[in-house]
Amino acid sequence: MADAYLCMVEEALAKAVSDEGIPAGLRESMAYSLLAGGKRLRPRICLACCDMLGGSIKDALALACGVEMIHAYSLIHDDLPCMDDDDFRRGKPSSHKMFGEAGAVLAGDALLSHAFEWMLSRAPEEPGRLRDYVRAMRAIAGGAGARGMVAGQSLELSGALDRNEAVLEEVHRKKTGALICAAAAAGGYAAGGGEEELRAISVFAESYGALFQIADDISDSDAEAGDGKNYVSVCGLEAARALAREKANKAREALLPFAERARYLLDMVEATLRGACALP
Known part of the structure; x- marks a missing residue:
């Protein structure tokens, strides 16, 4: 089913930015x-x-x-010279290197607003499903905004990110984890999930978001060692791996009520943990 998810997403994303009503340069x-x-x-x-x-x-x-789309906008803005000042993203020149700083800002702004237009234009009409859909959109807005992803970036830029593990966890829980939690919650709401199911999904997503960030920090540790901005430089490599195993266990436990229905998400946990711990 993983390939089916990915194919559906790729096809829909391509359609989302093929709207000829968007100026050609901005669309590009x-x-x-x-x-x-x-x-x-x-x-x-x-x-x-x-x-x-x-x-x-x-x-x-x-x-x-x-x-x-919200994630993509955040990466564009993160790469700007006034933020992380990265010239490359996924092996290609960053948006501001291709389109200039103003063009990159506009591309990010457009993706953020287009994300909500896209979701709203496809909202169901049936009242019960619409109620759940609105709850899903509220979760996404919260995860992306001033108490979620943007809050994490703000904390990092303010200098709050130092060599204290508690601060590090707070920043990444917001900057990385909040949108992952929002994505999981949105899927749960779209399915009409019950309170206990949604709570289990929330615990899974928070734990998995932390695991994902730790694994990412481990893979980037050589490039960022010593700057006080990742789990390896704050905790040390072995402690970071131990923390990754702890988060993976919490994510697995949260999925227990779903049994084999959670197989795809469990496989995702295992793959991420293998990357963090350099397991075969």
């Missing part, structure tokens, strides 16, 4: 970042959570794509 800069590949982690989690709860993944597809 949006597509440059949105269609540049990547893991599509967040939309896959959204669709997998919906599927796991017995929902129709078609009902969650617009939400999944909206989350990925």
Whole structure:
């Protein structure tokens, strides 16, 4: 099912930025970042959570794509000289290197607003499903905004990110984890999940988001060692791996009530943990 999730997302994302009503130059800069590949982690989690709860993944597809557009906008802005000042993203020149700083800002702005237009234009009309869809969109807005992803970036830029593990966890829980949690919640809401199911999904997503960030820090540790901005430089490599195993266990435990329906998400946990711990 993993390939089916990915194919559905890729097809829908391409359609989302093919709107001829968008000026050609802006459409090109949006597509440059949105269609540049990547893991599509967040939309896959959204669709997998919906599927796991017995929902129709078609009902969650617009939400999944909206989350990925928001993620793409955040990467464009993160790479800007006034933020992380990165010239490359996924082996290609960053958006501001291709389209200039102003063009990159506009591409990010457009993707953020287009994400919500895309989701809203595909909202169901039936009142019960619409209520759940609105709850899903509220989760996405919260995960992306001033108490979620943007809050994490703000904390990092303010200098709050130092060599204190508690601060490090808070920043990454917001900057990375919040949108992952939002994606999972959106899938759960789209499926009409019950309170206990949604709570289990929330615990899974928070634990998996932390695991994903730790694994990413381990893979980047050589490049960033000593700057105080990742789990390896703060905790040390072996402690970071131990923390990754702890988060993986919590993610697995949260999925126990779903048994084999959680197989895709469990496989995702195992793959991420193998990367973090350099396991075969």
